[in-house]
Structures are given as C-alpha cells and as structure tokens.
Amino acid sequence: MRCWISPAEAAAALRRGRGRGVRIAVLDSGIETSHSTFGGGALCDDLAIVEDGHRLKVVAGEGRDLFGHGTAVAGIIREMAPEAEIGSIRVLGESLSARTAIILEGARQAIERGYHILNCSLGCGVLEHVLKYKAWVDEAYLxxxxxxxxCNNADYGRPEWPAFFTSVLTVNMARTDDNLGIFYKPGHLVEFAARGVDVDVPWSGGGTKKVTGSSFAAPRVTGMLACLLSEIPDLDPLQTKVLFQRIATPWSREIRGPNER
Known part of the structure; x- marks a missing residue:
C-alpha cells in the first residue's frame, strides 16, 4: 500500500531519522570490519562472490576489503545513518573491476536476502550488457x-548501468562542504548530486584517505534514504525519487564536480 506524504514531511523525517531498521547492501570491494569506524559491530552479511571454475560461488568475506573503496562507502553510510544495518557483498576485486556475472549474482543475493537499499558505487558501460543489468534493477523495483x-567519474553523461535506469537514484559528486546537502538537476538521467569532492573517508589498513568521486557521493544519498525509510518505511522507489526531487536544492554551476563541464 502506498504511503503518501508531503515534501515537508519528508524533510522532517530526514532530520529525525537515523536509519534504524533499514538494511543496506554495499556491493563493492568488501568492508574492513576491524576498522575503528565500525566499532567492532557485526555486519548483516559479509559475503564475497567468487569464480570457481565455470561457476560462481558465495563465500565468506572474512572482514576484508580488497581495495579500500567499500570501507569508504560503508563509512559514509554509517556517518549519515548510524543505526542502519549494513551488509557487505564483495563483487569488486583488487583493481575495482568485476565481470558482469559477478555483479549480477551479488545483486541477486542482496535482493533475495531482504535488503531495503542496494548501494552500487560501480557501473558498466558495455552496451551488450544493458539487459542483464535491467533484469535485476527491474526485479528490485518490483x-x-x-x-x-x-555515475561515471570521467563524464557524468556517459551511459553506465545501473545508473542510467530511471528507477534508480543516480548520484554525481558535488563540490560542497554540506554533508547533508542533496542537489537536483532536472532533464538528466544523473539527477542528483551530493558531497563527493575532497572527502575524508575511512580506508583499508585502519587509516583514512581524502578522495573525490561519485562513488563517495552515492552512499551519502543512501544514508539519507535510510534515514527517510526508518521514519516512513512504506515508501516505494518511485515515491522516494519524487520526494528527493522536491526537497533537493536546485543544481548550480558552483557545486559541479570535475566530471561536469
């Protein structure tokens, strides 16, 4: 059943919410669970999708991040929605690359395990793979x-999936110090932007790193979404996108990131 709320109610829920009861799957390079950012807290799941000959296999992630990227993403989500439940599904390797089949299996695992939000700081620009991505994005929507x-870090207008599907909340990096800001750019498939330029994040090895990229803006919106859903859990993907459009600050050239002309 749809739950209809006003933009003002959504903005108030964002301010109140802390993510309690919302489960977020981080499809990435893994999460270093020993990092002080996570305070030794357990993940919902800690999985890795690996190749075993000609088959894919789900194995334990063992609290490892093969690159540092997933730890950064999870750290931003924890900052924004401290009471949300986070699960790690490792689909990216040491070079932050993966076969489409591995990403698809990771997404399938997240959907079947009942996660409310899938954070995908990744993308595929291979045209022949569009329908493979569409299948699981449509399943998530349904x-x-x-x-x-x-979105793409080199050119935000370059088609990538899942970012270029309309049911997805797609996020670019914004040049801002406002951790809570969300910006809206109508007429683009990459509709939203959030802080993602020169951001200090947790990194593998127990340290921190200053980073720039849409990968670090997307989890900020994921955290906002978790806060909203913790207060109003019955919102569907279409409703949340419209509400974010209504409450976001209009995009301006002053906040554009390095991948926008």
Missing part, C-alpha cells in the same frame, strides 16, 4: 527495493 548508484 519488490520495492531501492537502488542507489554512482
């Missing part, structure tokens, strides 16, 4: 699962 994706 089940009321929210997908948040980063």
């Amino acid at each position: 089940r009321g699962v929210h997908v948040v994706a980063a």
Whole structure:
C-alpha cells in the first residue's frame, strides 16, 4: 500500500531519522570490519562472490576489503545513518573491476536476502550488457527495493548501468562542504548530486584517505534514504525519487564536480 506524504514531511523525517531498521547492501570491494569506524559491530552479511571454475560461488568475506573503496562507502553510510544495518557483498576485486556475472549474482543475493537499499558505487558501460543489468534493477523495483548508484567519474553523461535506469537514484559528486546537502538537476538521467569532492573517508589498513568521486557521493544519498525509510518505511522507489526531487536544492554551476563541464 502506498504511503503518501508531503515534501515537508519528508524533510522532517530526514532530520529525525537515523536509519534504524533499514538494511543496506554495499556491493563493492568488501568492508574492513576491524576498522575503528565500525566499532567492532557485526555486519548483516559479509559475503564475497567468487569464480570457481565455470561457476560462481558465495563465500565468506572474512572482514576484508580488497581495495579500500567499500570501507569508504560503508563509512559514509554509517556517518549519515548510524543505526542502519549494513551488509557487505564483495563483487569488486583488487583493481575495482568485476565481470558482469559477478555483479549480477551479488545483486541477486542482496535482493533475495531482504535488503531495503542496494548501494552500487560501480557501473558498466558495455552496451551488450544493458539487459542483464535491467533484469535485476527491474526485479528490485518490483519488490520495492531501492537502488542507489554512482555515475561515471570521467563524464557524468556517459551511459553506465545501473545508473542510467530511471528507477534508480543516480548520484554525481558535488563540490560542497554540506554533508547533508542533496542537489537536483532536472532533464538528466544523473539527477542528483551530493558531497563527493575532497572527502575524508575511512580506508583499508585502519587509516583514512581524502578522495573525490561519485562513488563517495552515492552512499551519502543512501544514508539519507535510510534515514527517510526508518521514519516512513512504506515508501516505494518511485515515491522516494519524487520526494528527493522536491526537497533537493536546485543544481548550480558552483557545486559541479570535475566530471561536469
């Protein structure tokens, strides 16, 4: 059943919410669970999708991040929605690359395990793979699962998937110090932007790193979404996108990131 609320109610819920009861799957390079950012807290799941000959296999992630990227993403989500439940599904390797089949299996695992939000700071620009991505993004939409994706870091207008599907909350990096800001750019498939330029994040090895990229803006919106859903859990993906459009600050050239002309 749809739950209709006003933009003002959504903005108030964002301010109140802390993510309690919302489960977020981080499809990335893994999460370093020993990092002080996570305070030794357990993840919902800690999985890795690996190749075993000609088959894919789900194995334990063992609290490892093969690159540092997933730890950064999870750290931003924890900052924004401290009471949300986070699960790690490792689909990216040491070079932050993966075969489409591995990403698809990771997404399938997240949907089947009942996650409310899938954070995808990744993308595929291979045209022949569009329908493979569409299949799981459509399945998520039909089940009321929210997908948040980063766009291309070199050119935000370059088609990538899942970012270029209309049911996805797609996020670019913004040049701003406002951790809570969300910006809206109508007439683009990459509709939203959030802080993602020169951001200090947790990194593998127990340290921190200053980073720039849409990968670090998307989890900020994921955290906002978790806060909203913790207060109003019945919102579906279409409703949340419209509400974010209504409450966001209009995009301006002053906040554009390095991948926008």
